[in-house]
Amino acid sequence: MSSAEEDDGKDAQKLRFTLAALRRKDDPFNSKVVLHTDVVDAIEWQSARSAAEVMHAREKIVCEIESLGARLWQDGSVATWYRGCDDTIARVSATVNGPLLERLAAAARHGDPACIEFFRRGFWSLLVFVFVCVYVRVCSGAPLMGLLDVAGIGEAVEIRGPLPVDELKGDCLKHNCALLQMLTEDPLGAELTKLTDADDKCGRMTKLHRGDDLSQIRLHRRFGVEQGVCADGSMKVRSVDHFSWSAVKARSRKKRKLESVNGHTVIPEKMTNDHLDDLMESARVFLERVGVVPGLWKADVDAAFRRIPLLAEHRWAAAVVFKWLGEIVVAIHNSSPFGATSSVHAWERQGTLICNIARRLLKLGCFRYVDDFFGCERAETMEHAMLCIARLIRAMYGATAVADRKLECGLSLTVLGVDLSLNSAGYMCRPAADKAQKWVMQIQEALRTRCLPAGAAQKFAGRLSWSCQFMFNRVGRAMLRPFFKQAYGNGDGCVGHDLLIALKWWLVVLQMEITEERVWELSCEPLLHLFVDARGVPPRCAAVLFFNGVCLYTDGAPSQHVLEEFQQRDDAQIMGLEILAIAVGLATFADELRGRRVVVWSDNTGAESASRKGTARSWDHAVMIHDIWSMALRNNTALWIERVGSDDNLSDLPSRESYLLIGALHGQWRAPKLPQACAGAQEILMPSGIAV
Numbered sequence: 001m002s003s004a005e006e007d008d009g010k011d012a013q014k015l016r017f018t019l020a021a022l023r024r025k026d027d028p029f030n031s032k033v034v035l036h037t038d039v040v041d042a043i044e045w046q047s048a049r050s051a052a053e054v055m056h057a058r059e060k061i062v063c064e065i066e067s068l069g070a071r072l073w074q075d076g077s078v079a080t081w082y083r084g085c086d087d088t089i090a091r092v093s094a095t096v097n098g099p100l101l102e103r104l105a106a107a108a109r110h111g112d113p114a115c116i117e118f119f120r121r122g123f124w125s126l127l128v129f130v131f132v133c134v135y136v137r138v139c140s141g142a143p144l145m146g147l148l149d150v151a152g153i154g155e156a157v158e159i160r161g162p163l164p165v166d167e168l169k170g171d172c173l174k175h176n177c178a179l180l181q182m183l184t185e186d187p188l189g190a191e192l193t194k195l196t197d198a199d200d201k202c203g204r205m206t207k208l209h210r211g212d213d214l215s216q217i218r219l220h221r222r223f224g225v226e227q228g229v230c231a232d233g234s235m236k237v238r239s240v241d242h243f244s245w246s247a248v249k250a251r252s253r254k255k256r257k258l259e260s261v262n263g264h265t266v267i268p269e270k271m272t273n274d275h276l277d278d279l280m281e282s283a284r285v286f287l288e289r290v291g292v293v294p295g296l297w298k299a300d301v302d303a304a305f306r307r308i309p310l311l312a313e314h315r316w317a318a319a320v321v322f323k324w325l326g327e328i329v330v331a332i333h334n335s336s337p338f339g340a341t342s343s344v345h346a347w348e349r350q351g352t353l354i355c356n357i358a359r360r361l362l363k364l365g366c367f368r369y370v371d372d373f374f375g376c377e378r379a380e381t382m383e384h385a386m387l388c389i390a391r392l393i394r395a396m397y398g399a400t401a402v403a404d405r406k407l408e409c410g411l412s413l414t415v416l417g418v419d420l421s422l423n424s425a426g427y428m429c430r431p432a433a434d435k436a437q438k439w440v441m442q443i444q445e446a447l448r449t450r451c452l453p454a455g456a457a458q459k460f461a462g463r464l465s466w467s468c469q470f471m472f473n474r475v476g477r478a479m480l481r482p483f484f485k486q487a488y489g490n491g492d493g494c495v496g497h498d499l500l501i502a503l504k505w506w507l508v509v510l511q512m513e514i515t516e517e518r519v520w521e522l523s524c525e526p527l528l529h530l531f532v533d534a535r536g537v538p539p540r541c542a543a544v545l546f547f548n549g550v551c552l553y554t555d556g557a558p559s560q561h562v563l564e565e566f567q568q569r570d571d572a573q574i575m576g577l578e579i580l581a582i583a584v585g586l587a588t589f590a591d592e593l594r595g596r597r598v599v600v601w602s603d604n605t606g607a608e609s610a611s612r613k614g615t616a617r618s619w620d621h622a623v624m625i626h627d628i629w630s631m632a633l634r635n636n637t638a639l640w641i642e643r644v645g646s647d648d649n650l651s652d653l654p655s656r657e658s659y660l661l662i663g664a665l666h667g668q669w670r671a672p673k674l675p676q677a678c679a680g681a682q683e684i685l686m687p688s689g690i691a692v
Contacts, residue, residue, distance in 0.1 A: 017648035028640045033281040038359035045363040047289040051380035069395040085120040091203030092309035093119040095398025108360040115349035142346035144314035154269035176214040178247035188224030189324030191237040204335040222320040241339035262341045274367035294376035296413040297386035300406035304371035308336040426519035458487035477614035478626035531651035532581040536572025542654035543585030554588045555654035556672040578607035587673040601644040
């Protein structure tokens with residue numbers, strides 16, 4: 001085959017792929033969240049009943065549960081259930097109605113009844129253990145480490161063999177001495193002391209003391225995290241224990257963690273939580289089936305992890321230490337600590353149990369993120385639904401399990417840090433106003449002092465990523481990378497160039513009070529397809545758009561000023577140019593793309609993957625990707641980024657100055673543009689706004 005014939009064959013292949021893409025029937029934007037069948041069943045159940053009938057039916061069930069729970073306490077069934085239980089575990093579990101949990105789990109056909117055994121070691125278990133000790137594992141609390149049980153609450157994953165726990169016990173003295181040498185006075189020591197004393201009073205920890213055999217226990221640093229202000233004006237502090245710390249001197253952070261308690265913990269399944277996307281999809285289905293715009297409710301379980309007793313044999317590894325008023329004080333956990341990987345798995349099993357009971361017995365279309373429960377209901381029933389799940393949890397786990405101040409409902413509500421407001425057309429979301437204002441003040445302080453310590457940077461990364469995780473598409477993800485770099489670096493806390501840009505960007509965005517609006521039903525207009533490509537030597541970018549039967553294309557060589565913005569590399573900057581090509585296409589054809597759904601085709605794996613995620617490892621790439629999603633947000637353009645094989649990519653022709661096929665498609669050339677910076681932040685977004 002001659003070279004000309006080979007080129008003709010490749011061009012024909014590009015044309016075939018392009019036509020197939022334009023004719024495709026599947027719509028990637030219609031990949032909606034798949035609701036759990038129990039949630040759909042609960043909505044269907046409500047749609048067949050009036051608001052009064054729904055409340056009457058639920059009230060009857062909750063009253064029966066509460067009456068049964070009271071009888072089980074009164075007739076001694078609960079005491080019998082706990083007979084033979086370890087005294088410390090019995091104290092931690094004192095408010096838990098074990099027999100009621102068992103009956104409700106059976107009625108709800110819950111698939112993990114073994115999670116209830118965390119709260120005791122029953123007499124029947126001891127009898128069984130005597131006769132079939134080879135086959136029965138006696139439960140006396142939740143394990144702190146090792147290979148955890150498969151509970152069926154997540155997706156099974158390939159696991160490594162658990163590291164021998166004996167290694168940790170034999171290494172206690174060395175580990176503890178190294179930890180004590182680096183221990184410094186905790187600025188929140190007074191609050192930590194109060195929190196530890198409060199845990200001691202309810203049996204969740206031992207008393208603070210000042211002496212222990214350092215070869216028999218394993219210490220972990222306890223530190224405080226500010227969480228805002230309490231209702232009485234006092235500082236709200238959460239205590240966290242560093243179970244990922246180890247004394248091993250290794251370059252790799254991952255290697256150091258492997259020598260810790262968390263490093264010796266293996267979870268055999270990948271667990272996922274419900275998110276706002278699930279809640280909003282249930283609201284859409286609710287509106288469709290019930291015919292009214294729903295209201296929202298939420299309930300938060302108090303001290304969720306701390307309600308689960310710890311396996312007696314693992315308490316030696318659950319000691320914590322901090323320094324206060326010049327003295328080193330120690331306490332040992334009797335319940336699942338906040339900071340241990342195993343605690344997450346133990347609570348996930350309890351949380352899943354609560355969700356299943358609420359969905360299947362009370363017909364609540366509820367969701368859960370760790371210890372936060374939330375859902376949507378008719379406006380008339382939302383408060384009753386909220387109270388029903390609170391009463392259910394209190395009947396099972398104790399009267400203090402859900403505080404009244406942790407219950408909220410309304411037509412507009414802050415859920416998981418996001419302000420939500422629903423209407424018949426769609427919903428609006430924005431970062432919670434009080435949280436945004438607090439972050440603005442903290443950012444302003446960091447900009448004033450030009451200092452952001454690693455701990456503060458880590459908190460910022462978590463808070464800001466939470467706010468942009470479920471809204472604004474992927475805008476902001478790239479601007480989180482400098483925070484993570486600051487958090488895990490070994491610097492002195494000084495704000496560098498990249499972090500300065502990120503801080504300024506977040507300050508502008510939070511002060512703008514941006515609100516995103518989403519509609520329940522997607523546009524029925526056909527998809528637009530944008531093919532992009534780039535060449536490394538000499539550098540050139542191109543994009544081809546099919547719009548209303550017309551083929552539009554653009555191409556050009558980036559200016560030297562643009563190229564100087566890239567970090568030094570030996571790959572002809574091909575990935576950066578491929579990302580730049582996406583930006584060129586979106587900016588050049590902004591008028592045609594406004595308010596439309598666009599599939600962007602890229603043949604560079606790195607550019608396609610990074611752009612889809614919304615960030616990249618390299619800062620220069622990350623900033624360009626940030627500009628791509630910023631453009632899409634400002635232009636109300638929905639993006640879906642997809643991979644196309646190089647031999648199928650039509651836009652590789654103009655990127656190589658070969659216009660024959662484009663001309664055959666009656667293409668129209670347009671001068672290339674680059675995106676303008678986000679309004680109000682032109683001076684901090686680079687390389688936005690520079691000319692091709």
